[in-house]
Amino acid sequence: MRNLPVTRGQVTLDAAAKTPYIVTDGPAPAPTDPHWGEGAAVKDPSFHSGDLASWSVPGTGATVTRNARGQNELTMAAGASPTVSQRLTGLIPGTYAASVWVTTPTGRATTLAVTPTGGARASVYADSSPLTNNLGGSDKNGTTSQRMKVLFDVPAGRDTATLTLSAATGPGTVRLDDVRVVRSARTPLDGHWFAEDFENVDAGWGPFVFGGAGGWATDPRTHMAQRNAPYTQAGWNGKLVDDVIGGQNSLKSHEERPGLVYRTLPQTLRLTAGRTYRVNFRHENGFDGDYRFVVGSGATETTTALGRARTPTTFTKTFTAGADAWFGVRKVTPEDSHDQADLVLDDLTVDDLGAGAAKNCSCPGSG
Known part of the structure; x- marks a missing residue:
């Protein structure tokens, strides 16, 4: 900060490129506290302050770093095992979802954990970042940052919890950003190992993330479809399939571009x-040959065609997981091959059948 001489009603600045300046006609006002995260459960959730003053940092190795795009991120240095935490207040009893963007080197476990006061600790971890973020509208586009999320429950009569971000000791830098805590609800398991009915998805597509169909410069045509009968359902104005199969929401892919539409990640659904x-789900599909169910092991894929299904139809696939296992959906026909090349998926369940060889059965049938 310095004084500028006024000459003939003008001031001259020796200014650096890409640097903002404020010129005042008197003493500069004291900067006001922006209250980063005001109204949200997490203070300074995106680390815009440039420091960790809103967080508890008991050790070393954690700092806020500005990346090449000018975004502040929490970074955890190689060779350290940092822990950063924050006490959440003002919660109400019930279920919440906590999530964060994460990029981590392969083999270095990075954990998001929440411990409600008087309740059970819940956690999720990522130990690899195998998939490039190709969401055209994402500020993480072109990086390997993906969300990881965990549900936690605040007990009756309690209103606080502790959220912790940590990384195991290892090589490479961990990057975290945009911590989010919102009210949520659980899909009933009904005896399954995993279940998702898409009724309580607070962000994203449940266990799936965008696979990159169409390339990095585009946004996907997949979204959480909401029921607004009769307009969203089959039969309205020539619609071939329902936008929503069960409840109020389904995962809909509308005339997607060719490529991997979506897939799981270890941090969203960890397969051993x-x-x-x-894997079992209900789906509707306007035509034969547009979409295929994919089981992956790293870069290796095994695919199964999803046939025409203009009423809710059950698809089942049994498989033995390989290394870096995942599953998802691939679009195989061109985006302009025909109108209404849509796929709607709902009521996903996964059962863990234990160790041993699978029968490798694909069993579509009426639902």
Whole structure:
């Protein structure tokens, strides 16, 4: 800060490129506290302050770093095992979802954990970042940052919790950003190992993330469709399939571009190599040949066609997970091949059948 001489009613600045300046006609006002995160459960959730004053940092290795795009991120240095935490207040009893963007080197576990006062600790971790973020509208586009999320429950009579971000000791830098805590609800498991009915998705597509169909410069045509009968349902103005199969929401892909539409990640649904799983969901699909269900092991894929299904139809796939296992959906026909090349998916369940070889059965049938 310095004084500028006024000459003939003008001031001259020796200004640096890409640097903002404020010129006042008197003493500069004291900067006001922006209250980063005001109204949200997390203070300074995106680290815009440039420091960790709103967070508890008991050790070393954690700092706020500005990336090449000018975004502040929480970084955790190689060779350290940092822990950063914050006490959440003003919660009400019930279920919440906590989530964060994460990029972590392969083999270095990075954990998001929440411990409600008087309740059970809940946690999720990522130990790899295998998928490039190709969402055209995302400020993480072109990086390997993806969300990881955990549900936690605030007990009756309690209103606080502690949220912790940590990384195991290892090589490479961990990057975290945009911590989010919102009210949520759980999909009933009904005896399954995992279940998602898409009725309580606060962000994203449940266990799925965008696979990159169409390339990095576009936004996907997949979204959480909401029921608004009769307009969203089959039969209205020539619609071939329902936008929503069960409840009020389904995952809909509308005339997607060719490529991997969506897939799971270890941090969204962790499959263990050597164990057998049965995946089951209901779907509607306007035509034969547009979409295929994919089981992946790293870069290796096994695909199964999803046939025409203009009423709710059940699809089942049993497989034994390989290394870096995942599953998802691939679009195989061109985006302009025909109108209403839509796929709607709902009521996803996964059963862990234990160790051993699968029968590798694909069993579509009427639902």
